[in-house]
Amino acid sequence: MKFTVSQSSLLKALSVVSKGLGSNSTIPIMSGIYIKADQGTLEFQTNNLVITVRHRIPANVEETGETVVSGKVLMNIVKTLPDSAVVFDGGQRTISISCEKSSFRLNTLNPADWSEFPEYSLExxxxxxxxxxxxxxxxxxxxxxxxxxxxxxxxxxxxxxxxxxxxxxxxxxxxxxxxxxxxxxxxxxxxxxxxxxxxxxxxxxxxxxxxxxxxxxxxxxxxxxxxxxxxxxxxxxxxxxxQLLPTSCSTSVKINIAEFSAALRRVTSIATTNAAVRLDIDADGKVMRLSTSSPDQGEATEVLPVEVEGESCSIGHNYHYVFDCMNAVSDKKEITLELQTSMKPGVFKTNGKINYLYILMPVRL
CATH class of the missing domain: 3.10.150.10 (DNA Polymerase III, subunit A, domain 2)
Structure with a gap:
């Protein structure tokens, strides 16, 4: 097997198939990258028993053939090479790799031991x-x-x-x-x-x-x-x-995402052992009060102005889960929180190019 390929093209191909490399595998070939050179095309494969990846790129193939090389070692080498032509030669038991003034000789694995790419017929x-x-x-x-x-x-x-x-x-x-x-x-x-x-x-x-x-x-x-x-x-x-999607609510709150996220980060900074944050919505005062407490550290509160429709209401949530929601909609300016009672899930909603709905179970206040 002998072929020449550019370093940039090779690195890109290896980056793609590396997603299928086995990690800490007791089967050496699972940590390898299968390479097949045939008629102007290089085919790379990896298989970690969960996913199998195949990627093809054009190359100057002088001699066809196939081999399996350690994925980690090959990636480490190619990352350090200049953006120039890389020549591979060999493949039976060893393969030589050269690029400008650098040269390497690697031990290879038997390609006959490589599992064929899965056949499939799509339904x-x-x-x-x-x-x-x-x-x-x-x-x-x-x-x-x-x-x-x-x-x-x-x-x-x-x-x-x-x-x-x-x-x-x-x-x-x-x-x-x-x-x-x-x-x-x-x-x-x-x-x-x-x-x-x-x-x-x-x-x-x-x-x-x-x-x-x-x-x-x-x-x-x-x-x-x-x-x-x-x-x-x-x-x-x-x-x-x-069946979990509520059809109505008693309280609807429009929240500025950036302001709410910042306030949530501040009041939960003391919550080292208690993951609950309490949200008290005051419909008359048009504010939301965020509060947390920790037996060891104390208490924290912050009040935010909000737009409220409906009744005053309180609910407790796991603040880690609330942060996940805020991170998911960080590209938006505003989110709506809809509540029924303190014992029923809270519903966060945003609309736009992507409509997003996040239902979160309450925690006991």
């Missing part, structure tokens, strides 16, 4: 705009559950149809629903996509306009540009989140 698929979808995933993926006891909550429910994209995520303490208008093609699409994988994939698109997402009975397949990524699909049925 359904949709093509969506990368930039918009990435913004939406950023707003919901942190809500996916970290507990393996309910795998379905580790995923994001993606539905696309009638030119509307919707993402839903929940860890059972809170629920986020994201809607946006975009061309979705014919038919309806629905899949539960692993949250971390979804976020990782959209961080790899690097300027691609569209991403294709398809499903088989056990896989989710992402395709964009010269990259294909296959992940296991989360089975089961996503909870019926629609």
């Amino acid at each position: 359904s698929a949709t093509e969506l705009p990368c930039e918009l979808l990435s913004e939406m995933v950023d707003k919901v993926y942190r809500l996916t559950s970290k507990e393996s006891s309910r795998p379905v909550l580790q995923g994001i429910l993606l539905t696309a149809g009638d030119n509307t994209i919707r993402l839903v995520a929940s860890d059972s303490y809170r629920l986020a629903v994201c809607d946006a208008s975009a061309e979705t093609g014919d038919g309806d699409f629905s899949a539960i996509v692993p949250g971390n994988v979804f976020h990782e994939v959209l961080g790899m698109t690097d300027g691609a306009e569209k991403i294709s997402i398809g499903i088989t009975d056990s896989q989710v397949v992402f395709s964009f540009g010269n990259t294909t990524l296959v992940s296991s699909k989360i089975g089961g049925t996503f909870p019926n989140y629609r």
